[in-house]
Amino acid sequence: MGQPSPARTQGEWWRAAVIYQVYVRSFADGDGDGTGDLAGVRARLPYLAELGVDALWFNPWYLSPMADGGYDVADYRAIDPAFGTLAEAEKLIAEARELGIRTLVDIVPNHVSDQHPWFQAALAGGPERELFHFRPGRGAHGELPPNDWPSQFAGSAEPVWTRMPDGDWYLHLFTPEQPDLNWAHPAVRQEHEDVLRFWFDRGVAGVRIDSAALLAKDPDLPDFVEGRDPHPYVDRDELHDIYRSWRAVADAYDGIFVGEVWLPDTERFARYLRPDELHTAFNFSFLSCPWDAGRLRTSIDETLAEHAPVGAPATWVLCNHDVTRTVTRYGRTDTGFDFTTKAFGTPTDLSLGTRRARAAALLSLALPGSVYLYQGEELGLPEVELPPGSIQDPMHFRSGGTDPGRDGCRVPLPWAAEAPHAGFGGEPWLPQPADWPAYAADRQADDPDSMLGLYREALRIRRTEPGFGDGPLGWLPAPDGVLAFARPDGLRCVVNLSGIPAELPEHSRLLLTSGPLDAEGRLPQDTAAWLRG
Ligand code: NOJ
Numbered sequence: 001m002g003q004p005s006p007a008r009t010q011g012e013w014w015r016a017a018v019i020y021q022v023y024v025r026s027f028a029d030g031d032g033d034g035t036g037d038l039a040g041v042r043a044r045l046p047y048l049a050e051l052g053v054d055a056l057w058f059n060p061w062y063l064s065p066m067a068d069g070g071y072d073v074a075d076y077r078a079i080d081p082a083f084g085t086l087a088e089a090e091k092l093i094a095e096a097r098e099l100g101i102r103t104l105v106d107i108v109p110n111h112v113s114d115q116h117p118w119f120q121a122a123l124a125g126g127p128e129r130e131l132f133h134f135r136p137g138r139g140a141h142g143e144l145p146p147n148d149w150p151s152q153f154a155g156s157a158e159p160v161w162t163r164m165p166d167g168d169w170y171l172h173l174f175t176p177e178q179p180d181l182n183w184a185h186p187a188v189r190q191e192h193e194d195v196l197r198f199w200f201d202r203g204v205a206g207v208r209i210d211s212a213a214l215l216a217k218d219p220d221l222p223d224f225v226e227g228r229d230p231h232p233y234v235d236r237d238e239l240h241d242i243y244r245s246w247r248a249v250a251d252a253y254d255g256i257f258v259g260e261v262w263l264p265d266t267e268r269f270a271r272y273l274r275p276d277e278l279h280t281a282f283n284f285s286f287l288s289c290p291w292d293a294g295r296l297r298t299s300i301d302e303t304l305a306e307h308a309p310v311g312a313p314a315t316w317v318l319c320n321h322d323v324t325r326t327v328t329r330y331g332r333t334d335t336g337f338d339f340t341t342k343a344f345g346t347p348t349d350l351s352l353g354t355r356r357a358r359a360a361a362l363l364s365l366a367l368p369g370s371v372y373l374y375q376g377e378e379l380g381l382p383e384v385e386l387p388p389g390s391i392q393d394p395m396h397f398r399s400g401g402t403d404p405g406r407d408g409c410r411v412p413l414p415w416a417a418e419a420p421h422a423g424f425g426g427e428p429w430l431p432q433p434a435d436w437p438a439y440a441a442d443r444q445a446d447d448p449d450s451m452l453g454l455y456r457e458a459l460r461i462r463r464t465e466p467g468f469g470d471g472p473l474g475w476l477p478a479p480d481g482v483l484a485f486a487r488p489d490g491l492r493c494v495v496n497l498s499g500i501p502a503e504l505p506e507h508s509r510l511l512l513t514s515g516p517l518d519a520e521g522r523l524p525q526d527t528a529a530w531l532r533g
Contacts, residue, residue: 014256014279015313016469017054017370018459023321024061024083026412027375029425036412038084040425042092045099051378052459055102057208059321065115067177068394071210072113076195093203102205109192110211111178119179131188132179133171135221142167148223156398173214175394183215189242193249200253212259215239235268243277258282266306273312280370283315287323291330291356293481293497300367313470314369318360319377325409328383330356342404344385354380355526358454358514359495362528365458366493368473376413379439380451383408390431414440454514461511467491495528508533
């Protein structure tokens with residue numbers, strides 16, 4: 001069973017952790033109402049311990065009208081009743097900790113729900129208006145939005161301003177149900193530091209920061225001009241002062257941060273990871289990197305180079321609740337290099353995608369730093385093409401129905417092949433496809449060749465081999481299309497992306513492969529191996 005190694009239970013555990021992302025609504029339904037909940041998670045803690053993860057990151061579980069899957073928070077100190085109670089969350093945090101699993105919560109500082117008491121008070125005309133961005137419109141009668149900023153939802157042409165009956169407009173980079181907070185106001189800072197303490201006091205080990213680079217806005221809210229520096233709302237310098245204050249709060253608890261920081265400029269990205277700011281940030285480079293040895297190597301080198309000067313560990317992400325699932329992305333046959341494209345009816349070869357996803361898992365888990373694993377990735381779940389009538393994601397609606405949105409990676413998990421709804425619980429809030437039982441955890445549990453078997457074994461080896469995780473990486477000579485690198489303690493990883501079977505190094509012991517070797521003992525295309533020596 002997944003006993004954590006001493007290195008993972010002490011000191012800077014987060015530098016090499018494997019962190020499992022729980023999208024509560026779709027993980028496991030304990031009360032049979034079709035929505036995943038904390039009871040469901042608690043019942044599955046033994047599964048997570050056996051999988052061997054070091055920590056759980058929970059997507060927002062707070063009171064929310066769920067206009068954006070809980071990223072519209074009405075009360076940061078309450079659990080949504082659909083998920084359970086605060087007492088249950090406290091029990092869950094404690095029970096996980098007993099199994100050696102830490103908990104991270106998700107804080108959404110850029111915006112709140114339009115049902116949040118602050119926004120409700122603002123609508124009633126109270127001084128709380130100052131906590132948001134209310135502005136008169138442009139045009140002769142204020143009928144035009146105050147500026148031209150684009151929506152943060154890709155593919156959406158919807159404005160980021162909504163007009164109130166009194167004529168003023170308010171800013172929302174996401175949906176109208178998610179008004180942006182005014183981070184220049186001291187009460188906004190104070191409240192968030194209190195919320196951090198609230199969760200650290202309940203035993204959480206860390207916090208994921210949603211939209212971490214968007215909080216600060218140019219007070220003049222000027223029009224967006226391509227290339228203008230500083231940007232009116234992305235990556236503004238004021239943010240660093242905010243995160244230095246947050247760091248002081250976290251340090252008092254030994255808590256850690258992982259920032260959701262999407263920034264193309266690597267030097268600017270690394271600023272968030274200075275020793276007195278965030279401990280880590282998501283590295284999303286693999287999400288848009290094609291399955292190509294040269295491109296992956298560049299992505300790895302750039303990632304390590306950008307983290308090195310600030311001494312922060314890299315993170316590796318193959319999937320999350322916002323992107324197309326890994327096996328589908330890697331199996332897409334006609335989208336060229338654009339692996340994040342979401343499209344209805346894109347041709348996909350799932351067996352190719354699965355082979356590559358298995359190899360990508362061993363690649364990521366062998367790299368220096370920590371790894372994020374999105375629920376269902378360990379089951380090899382594909383993206384689901386939902387019938388448009390069942391889609392709930394606002395991204396779909398804000399694209400005018402052209403973008404399928406993100407529900408395809410949020411379909412409730414299959415636990416038991418023979419049980420109703422594949423063992424999820426009640427009738428799931430998103431329909432499961434007919435072949436879902438084939439992916440069920442119970443069907444994979446005893447099969448070492450399954451995706452679940454691969455992840456369990458990889459995490460077991462990673463736990464017992466301190467050479468994986470944080471530390472140096474050295475590239476080894478390899479034929480074209482083959483990635484080969486050495487880690488401390490004689491550990492090696494070889495990934496073959498070429499069409500020619502690759503010879504494995506002589507005198508080395510095979511620890512694990514993502515698929516069978518060929519009859520000559522060579523590593524076939526789209527296969528990875530871990531070795532020692
Ligand atoms: C990023 C989250 O991952 C996504 O799911 C959400 O829609 C936006 N931030 C807005 O909070």
